[in-house]
Amino acid sequence: MDVDAVNKFSSLHAKPNGLILQYGTAGFRTKAYHLDHVMYRMGLLAVLRSKQTKSTIGVMVTASHNPEEDNGVKLIDPLGEMLAPSWEEHATHLANAEEQDIQAVLAEISHREAVNLQQKAMIVIGRDTRPSSEKLSQSVIDGVSVLGGQYHDYGLVTTPQLHYLVCCQNTNGQYGKATIEGYYQKLSKAFVELTKQTFRSGDEYRALKIDCASGIGALKLKEMECYLPRELSLHLFNDGTKGKLNHLCGADFVKSHQKPPLGIEVKPNERCCSFDGDADRIIYYYNDADGRFHLIDGDKIATLISSFLKELLSEVGENLKIGIVQTAYANGSSTRYLEEVMKVPVHFTKTGVKHLHHKAQEFDIGIYFEANGHGTVLFSKAAEMKIRQLAKEETDGKKRKAAVMLENVIDLINQTVGDAISDMLLIEAILALKGLSVQQWDAIYTDLPNRQLKVKVADRQVIDTTDAERRAVTPLGLQEVIDDLVKKYRFSRAFVRPSGTEDVVRVYAEADSQENADNLAHEVSLAVF
Ligand code: 16G
Ligand code: ZN
Incomplete structure (x- = not known):
C-alpha cells in the first residue's frame, strides 16, 4: 500500500465533520453532497473485496427511486449478488473512519478477512443519470486507483446491467458476454x-x-x-x-x-x-x-410468472420444485391465490432484495418479487442443466417444446437481480403467448385495499420485529395493541417496521374496504408513538 498516496487522496476526499452513515438495505444513500468521501472509500473497499475473492467486484453509483438531489453507492459481489453482510459492516466502518485512521481500518479489514494484498484487483463501475453521478464515480475511481486496482468504467448503465456484467466477468462468459451489447x-x-x-x-x-x-x-x-x-x-x-x-x-x-x-x-x-x-x-x-386506475404490482407479476412456469414444468414432467418468496408487504390476496389456487409454497423474508434472493436460492426454481416491483426468477444449476438437456435431447415433441421455452426464460430473466427491462420482456412474452389482456391479468385475483403510512419517531430502532417483520417484539405491548386493532376489521392485517432506508417507521394495513384499511393504518400509527 502506498501510504503517502492514500493519505493524499484521503484528504482530497475529506469526510464532512461529524457525519455518520450506514451501509443500509441498498448501500449508502443520502444527499449527493455528503457522499464524495464515501465513494472514494468504497473504491478502496472494492479493491480489498476483489483481492479477497480473487474476482471482479462491481460498484454502482445510484440512489434508485430517491429524489434527484440524492445519491448512493453499493458494491456488487462476484456472482452479481449483493455484498456479503460481514463486508457491509466493513463498509460502514470505513465510511465513518476519521481521515487519519483510514490506513488502520484498511489494515484491520485486510487482516480480519485474510486479504492477500499481492493479489490483483479488478473493479467495474457504473452510474445512473443523476447530475452528481459522474463526479462521484470519479471519486470511486480515485479510491480504486490509489490501491493499485484495475478498473473498467461502464459509465451510464442500469443497476441490473452492472450486476449482469459482474457475473459475466467472473464466469468466463458462461452467463453471457461482459458487454452492454452482450446483454x-x-x-x-x-x-x-x-x-x-x-x-x-x-x-x-x-x-x-x-x-x-x-x-x-x-x-x-x-x-x-x-x-x-x-x-x-x-x-x-x-x-x-x-x-x-x-x-x-x-x-x-x-x-x-x-x-x-x-x-x-x-x-x-x-x-x-x-x-x-x-x-x-x-x-x-x-x-x-x-x-x-388499476395497479398491477410485484405480487401480480410474480403470480403471472409463476403460473406460466408451473404450466411449462408440468408439461416437461420433471419433478422440479417451485418456491415463491414474498415479504410482509405482499397483498394478502396474492398469498392466498398462490397457496390455495395455484398450490405453490410461499415463503416470507424480511424486506430487502438480499433476503428474498437468498431464500429463493433454496429451490429448483425460486421466484421472488417485492410488492414494489423488484424481483426475478432463480434457477438452480441442476434445474438449469436438466432443462437445457431436455431442450436438446427430449424426443417427445410437446415436452421438448416446453423445455425450449423454459430454456429461453432462463436466458431472458436476469438471474443476478431484479431487472425492469428483463422483467418487462418476460411479462410481455407471457401476455402474448397466453393471449392475455392487461384486464385479464389483473382479474386473476382482487387486491385487498391497503394503506402504507410513515411515522416519524425519536428512535425508530426501538421497534424490533420477528416473523419476517410481521410481528413487533419491542416495544413491549405494541403487538398486542396492533392485534386488538386488527380484530376490529374484516380480512385485516397490519404491521409496523423500522425503515432500512429512511429515518421513519413504516405502517402497513389491509382490510375489506379502503376506508377500513385507511382507518386501521391510522390507528396503528397512533399506537407507534
Ligand atoms: C431498498 C431495497 C428494496 C426494499 C426497500 C425497502 C434493494 C436493492 N432495495 O430499496 O428491496 O423494498 O429498500 O425500504 O435491496 P424501506 O426499508 O425503507 O421500507
Ligand atoms: Zn431501483
Whole structure:
C-alpha cells in the first residue's frame, strides 16, 4: 500500500465533520453532497473485496427511486449478488473512519478477512443519470486507483446491467458476454425465440407505454430497441430529455400513490408500466373504461410468472420444485391465490432484495418479487442443466417444446437481480403467448385495499420485529395493541417496521374496504408513538 498516496487522496476526499452513515438495505444513500468521501472509500473497499475473492467486484453509483438531489453507492459481489453482510459492516466502518485512521481500518479489514494484498484487483463501475453521478464515480475511481486496482468504467448503465456484467466477468462468459451489447443480444435472442410463434406484424395489441422515471431506463431501452422485434412497440415517456428524475413519476411513485405518473396519458385499457430511476423495479397499470386506475404490482407479476412456469414444468414432467418468496408487504390476496389456487409454497423474508434472493436460492426454481416491483426468477444449476438437456435431447415433441421455452426464460430473466427491462420482456412474452389482456391479468385475483403510512419517531430502532417483520417484539405491548386493532376489521392485517432506508417507521394495513384499511393504518400509527 502506498501510504503517502492514500493519505493524499484521503484528504482530497475529506469526510464532512461529524457525519455518520450506514451501509443500509441498498448501500449508502443520502444527499449527493455528503457522499464524495464515501465513494472514494468504497473504491478502496472494492479493491480489498476483489483481492479477497480473487474476482471482479462491481460498484454502482445510484440512489434508485430517491429524489434527484440524492445519491448512493453499493458494491456488487462476484456472482452479481449483493455484498456479503460481514463486508457491509466493513463498509460502514470505513465510511465513518476519521481521515487519519483510514490506513488502520484498511489494515484491520485486510487482516480480519485474510486479504492477500499481492493479489490483483479488478473493479467495474457504473452510474445512473443523476447530475452528481459522474463526479462521484470519479471519486470511486480515485479510491480504486490509489490501491493499485484495475478498473473498467461502464459509465451510464442500469443497476441490473452492472450486476449482469459482474457475473459475466467472473464466469468466463458462461452467463453471457461482459458487454452492454452482450446483454442486449442475450435478452433479445431469448425474447425472439420465446415469442416467435405469436407475434404477427402490425399487431397493435403489443403496444406498451413505459414511464422511464426520467432515468437511465429510457437511455438503455433506446439502445436496445434495434435488437427487439418491431411487433413489440415500446412508447417511452419521461425519457429524461425533460423533467426531473423520479419526480412525480416512476415505479415507486405509482406504487405508493396508487395513481398514474405525470408525463404519460393513460387512455382506457392501455397497458402501461413504470420503471424506477435505476431500472431495477417495474410496475404495470391501466385505467378502465370508467377511468378507474388499476395497479398491477410485484405480487401480480410474480403470480403471472409463476403460473406460466408451473404450466411449462408440468408439461416437461420433471419433478422440479417451485418456491415463491414474498415479504410482509405482499397483498394478502396474492398469498392466498398462490397457496390455495395455484398450490405453490410461499415463503416470507424480511424486506430487502438480499433476503428474498437468498431464500429463493433454496429451490429448483425460486421466484421472488417485492410488492414494489423488484424481483426475478432463480434457477438452480441442476434445474438449469436438466432443462437445457431436455431442450436438446427430449424426443417427445410437446415436452421438448416446453423445455425450449423454459430454456429461453432462463436466458431472458436476469438471474443476478431484479431487472425492469428483463422483467418487462418476460411479462410481455407471457401476455402474448397466453393471449392475455392487461384486464385479464389483473382479474386473476382482487387486491385487498391497503394503506402504507410513515411515522416519524425519536428512535425508530426501538421497534424490533420477528416473523419476517410481521410481528413487533419491542416495544413491549405494541403487538398486542396492533392485534386488538386488527380484530376490529374484516380480512385485516397490519404491521409496523423500522425503515432500512429512511429515518421513519413504516405502517402497513389491509382490510375489506379502503376506508377500513385507511382507518386501521391510522390507528396503528397512533399506537407507534
Ligand atoms: C431498498 C431495497 C428494496 C426494499 C426497500 C425497502 C434493494 C436493492 N432495495 O430499496 O428491496 O423494498 O429498500 O425500504 O435491496 P424501506 O426499508 O425503507 O421500507
Ligand atoms: Zn431501483
